[in-house]
Amino acid sequence: MQKVQIKYRSLPSDILVLALLGAIVYALIAFGQEWKSAFNPSVEIDLSISAIPKYALFSALRGLSAFLISLLFTFVVGYWAAKSTRAEKIIIPLLDILQSIPVLGFLPGLVLALVAIFPTTNVGLELASIIMIFTGQVWNMTFGFYASIKSIPNDFEEVSRLVGLNPWTKLWKVEVPFAMTNLIWNCLMSLSGGWFFLIVCEAFTLGDQNYRLPGLGAYMALAIQNNDLSSILLGIGSMAGLIIVMDMLIWRPVLAWAHQFRLEDIPGLTPSEPLMNNLLRESAILNWFTLYLRRRALRQKFIEAEPVPSVRKSPWYLKINFFRFLHNSFFSRLVYGVLVLFLGLLMVLGASRLVGHLVSVSAEDWKSVVEGTFYTLLRVFGAIVLGSLWTVPTAIWIGTNGKRLRIAQPIIQILASFPAPMLYPLALGFFLWTQIPFSIASMLLMLLGSQWYILFNVLAGAMRIPQELDDNMKVIGSSRAKKWLKLYLPSVFPSLVSGWVTAAGGAWNASIVAEYLFYEGKLMSTPGLGSLISQAAFTKNFTLLAASLTVMVGAVVVLNRALWAKVYHLAQTRYRLDF
Amino acid sequence: MPEASLIELKKVSKTFTLESGNQIRVLENINLALYPGEIVALLGPSGSGKSTCLRIMAGLIEKTAGEVFVNGKPSQGANQNVSVVFQSFALFPWETVFENIALALEPLNLTPEEVKKRVKKVIDMVGLEGFEEAYPRELSGGMKQRVGIARALVMERSVLLLDEPFSALDILTADSLRNEIVEIFQSQQTATRAVLLVTHNIQEAVYMAHRILVMGVNPGHIRGQVINDLPYPRNDSSPAFSQMVDRVHSLVTETLMPDVPQAEPGLELPKQRLGKLRFKFFPMSPFPK
Numbered sequence: 001m002q003k004v005q006i007k008y009r010s011l012p013s014d015i016l017v018l019a020l021l022g023a024i025v026y027a028l029i030a031f032g033q034e035w036k037s038a039f040n041p042s043v044e045i046d047l048s049i050s051a052i053p054k055y056a057l058f059s060a061l062r063g064l065s066a067f068l069i070s071l072l073f074t075f076v077v078g079y080w081a082a083k084s085t086r087a088e089k090i091i092i093p094l095l096d097i098l099q100s101i102p103v104l105g106f107l108p109g110l111v112l113a114l115v116a117i118f119p120t121t122n123v124g125l126e127l128a129s130i131i132m133i134f135t136g137q138v139w140n141m142t143f144g145f146y147a148s149i150k151s152i153p154n155d156f157e158e159v160s161r162l163v164g165l166n167p168w169t170k171l172w173k174v175e176v177p178f179a180m181t182n183l184i185w186n187c188l189m190s191l192s193g194g195w196f197f198l199i200v201c202e203a204f205t206l207g208d209q210n211y212r213l214p215g216l217g218a219y220m221a222l223a224i225q226n227n228d229l230s231s232i233l234l235g236i237g238s239m240a241g242l243i244i245v246m247d248m249l250i251w252r253p254v255l256a257w258a259h260q261f262r263l264e265d266i267p268g269l270t271p272s273e274p275l276m277n278n279l280l281r282e283s284a285i286l287n288w289f290t291l292y293l294r295r296r297a298l299r300q301k302f303i304e305a306e307p308v309p310s311v312r313k314s315p316w317y318l319k320i321n322f323f324r325f326l327h328n329s330f331f332s333r334l335v336y337g338v339l340v341l342f343l344g345l346l347m348v349l350g351a352s353r354l355v356g357h358l359v360s361v362s363a364e365d366w367k368s369v370v371e372g373t374f375y376t377l378l379r380v381f382g383a384i385v386l387g388s389l390w391t392v393p394t395a396i397w398i399g400t401n402g403k404r405l406r407i408a409q410p411i412i413q414i415l416a417s418f419p420a421p422m423l424y425p426l427a428l429g430f431f432l433w434t435q436i437p438f439s440i441a442s443m444l445l446m447l448l449g450s451q452w453y454i455l456f457n458v459l460a461g462a463m464r465i466p467q468e469l470d471d472n473m474k475v476i477g478s479s480r481a482k483k484w485l486k487l488y489l490p491s492v493f494p495s496l497v498s499g500w501v502t503a504a505g506g507a508w509n510a511s512i513v514a515e516y517l518f519y520e521g522k523l524m525s526t527p528g529l530g531s532l533i534s535q536a537a538f539t540k541n542f543t544l545l546a547a548s549l550t551v552m553v554g555a556v557v558v559l560n561r562a563l564w565a566k567v568y569h570l571a572q573t574r575y576r577l578d579f
Numbered sequence: 580m581p582e583a584s585l586i587e588l589k590k591v592s593k594t595f596t597l598e599s600g601n602q603i604r605v606l607e608n609i610n611l612a613l614y615p616g617e618i619v620a621l622l623g624p625s626g627s628g629k630s631t632c633l634r635i636m637a638g639l640i641e642k643t644a645g646e647v648f649v650n651g652k653p654s655q656g657a658n659q660n661v662s663v664v665f666q667s668f669a670l671f672p673w674e675t676v677f678e679n680i681a682l683a684l685e686p687l688n689l690t691p692e693e694v695k696k697r698v699k700k701v702i703d704m705v706g707l708e709g710f711e712e713a714y715p716r717e718l719s720g721g722m723k724q725r726v727g728i729a730r731a732l733v734m735e736r737s738v739l740l741l742d743e744p745f746s747a748l749d750i751l752t753a754d755s756l757r758n759e760i761v762e763i764f765q766s767q768q769t770a771t772r773a774v775l776l777v778t779h780n781i782q783e784a785v786y787m788a789h790r791i792l793v794m795g796v797n798p799g800h801i802r803g804q805v806i807n808d809l810p811y812p813r814n815d816s817s818p819a820f821s822q823m824v825d826r827v828h829s830l831v832t833e834t835l836m837p838d839v840p841q842a843e844p845g846l847e848l849p850k851q852r853l854g855k856l857r858f859k860f861f862p863m864s865p866f867p868k
Contacts (some may be wrong), residue, residue, distance in 0.1 A: 262672070
């Protein structure tokens with residue numbers, strides 16, 4: 001018998017695997033120590049290059065911890081909202097409001113409360129930081145998951161009912177696979193969304209107390225404060241490195257794996273074998289380990305070979321029947337009632353305190369809030385218009401060609417993942433050098449982060465333009481201009497609108513850091529709602545914070561309901577590519 | 580004693596409420612029964628509510644009025660005695676052929692060995708050997724529908740509902756699949772005891788069914804019934820076949836039907852079924868007065 005020889009190019013792969021393992025172990029231990037260490041609200045940040053790996057690992061761990069919580073939240077809350085009409089009526093509007101609250105709205109309360117709960121260790125501060133990152137990630141993911149489950153094709157629904165799948169099996173065999181592609185893209189966007197405010201989440205001021213946690217965000221904050229250009233560049237470089245490494249270690253393999261869940265084939269979007277998978281496959285250590293596991297499983301099977309009954313035992317989670325419990329029973333009503341009561345109480349409490357704050361806001365403050373809203377509104381719309389001008393043609397140009405898409409997609413993905421506020425010092429320097437006043441420059445800064453939402457959405461729309469329609473334009477012999485006007489622009493319109501909605505949300509949020517920031521060691525601010533919120537949060541002026549936050553949430557929700565919902569409806573009815 | 584029906588609809592009506600608040604009547608006063616041993620075709624133009632009728636039988640949608648009986652008992656919710664083959668195949672693109680079929684066994688909690696055995700049996704039956712590990716997107720339309728059929732058969736339910744199963748396929752593929760379904764049904768190697776075929780194709784109905792129920796539109800109702808006693812295997816180029824097609828065709832195209840339609844001359848039940856079938860729920864009688 002011929003012996004099959006498998007050769008592994010094992011050494012580099014093994015080194016990589018060991019290095020990864022080592023990094024993970026080191027990071028976990030160091031992070032654990034940081035949590036346990038005595039309460040120190042403002043650690044000394046080391047601007048030297050040797051400190052960067054540790055900071056990067058800490059920031060990554062914070063982001064990932066927040067992400068895991070977000071994922072759990074998404075599955076539980078998103079599923080619940082999709083399955084129970086009663087819960088849906090409460091959860092969806094609530095999420096709508098929560099997602100329009102910028103992270104600074106959560107910051108003072110969270111930090112003060114958690115530090116009070118854990119006064120002796122860093123746990124409170126670390127938790128506060130993680131939860132703040134969580135609030136930047138989670139809403140989008142939950143909405144996306146909910147929408148996916150709600151839009152499962154009727155066919156799949158009917159098959160599940162005919163077969164008689166229980167809710168648990170249906171969730172994992174039908175609903176999650178159907179939602180998977182969307183979920184993963186959402187996760188990818190959300191993880192970078194969580195990093196948008198990394199600087200704020202790791203370094204902030206409350207009143208006269210400075211808070212700093214060891215991490216890349218705090219590193220950047222200090223570098224910006226010290227106006228230390230080489231450290232700023234180093235910070236930007238490490239953040240980019242972190243994003244690229246995360247992309248290689250996590251997202252490439254996950255996207256390649258998720259390819260099996262696609263519902264349609266889009267030319268150019270077939271992922272190439274990720275580098276990571278290649279390396280892992282070639283690693284002798286890993287191969288040895290998996291072989292060992294398989295052998296053990298096989299041996300177990302032979303040893304325990306006994307006549308098996310043809311019906312297997314029902315697993316425990318089906319016996320509990322949590323899902324039926326969720327749907328319709330006395331208990332569900334009870335749980336629901338208690339929850340509503342609890343939420344109701346919380347809301348009444350919050351509302352009464354909010355009103356208490358709001359009535360004590362001075363007329364002068366109200367005037368600045370109203371004026372600020374007007375200026376920020378102008379900036380948000382300006383950013384969207386400017387962003388659309390370049391992103392729409394670019395996205396169509398890339399999205400309608402498989403080859404371009406394959407090349408551009410990973411690059412755009414990494415560019416979009418980069419937290420824009422870290423680039424603000426450089427960008428602002430450039431804008432001020434070109435004599436642009438700060439009030440307009442801050443609009444451009446807002447654009448820096450939110451333009452990617454438009455680009456991504458239009459790209460997704462352009463990929464789905466049916467080839468037949470394109471071919472038809474060719475057969476007719478239409479000019480290029482006509483093709484863009486009659487085919488491309490109308491086809492991407494629905495996705496452009498979704499892009500606008502998310503970009504507008506992002507721009508409102510970004511106004512907080514774009515209208516009020518440190519540059520060359522000194523504070524710069526321009527009238528706007530964002531700068532009011534920043535100023536109020538950092539000076540612990542809770543009445544002004546309450547007023548400006550309420551107005552921002554109100555503005556975002558009203559705009560969503562009044563303007564975007566109408567445009568979206570038009571896009572969905574008139575320009576849907578549906579056959 | 581009439582043989583017990585497997586599924587029976589009595590005076591079933593269905594009304595859909597549109598988004599605008601308007602109501603449309605899709606089915607009105609439908610009476611039909613499915614008995615063991617027969618293939619029944621529900622034939623009608625689009626919009627006659629044939630698929631709605633099928634979904635009510637399967638318990639996938641609720642009727643507005645009337646009653647549904649399964650094995651003589653009133654039925655609520657998803658009907659656990661039927662399996663459905665869909666026009667659009669309704670396969671999960673993220674599962675292989677094997678997994679798609681095995682999914683239908685999920686609620687039975689079988690051991691992996693037993694699942695393998697049962698899936699293999701139906702895979703052999705519909706001719707999918709060698710495609711177990713393929714994904715639906717890698718298969719032609721005909722092969723996809725074979726998976727759909729295999730999934731329906733593996734559930735071992737007594738009634739097989741076919742919802743325009745061949746409309747998305749090319750003529751040749753559809754021909755061979757029709758033949759195979761009839762053969763599988765007649766071989767009695769499956770649990771299937773009766774088949775209901777929803778179709779708008781007259782030849783298809785005549786080729787496969789013992790009984791053809793012709794539906795009319797606005798609102799959907801059963802206009803009449805044709806008993807098709809041509810012997811199996813049927814030859815679609817024989818004069819008798821063409822005659823039958825013509826007869827059904829005339830019934831379908833006739834724009835005006837009498838309220839109590841005259842039975843067609845020369846229409847007789849197959850000998851062995853006489854006395855077994857009662858048509859008291861039909862507005863028309865297949866027997867000449």
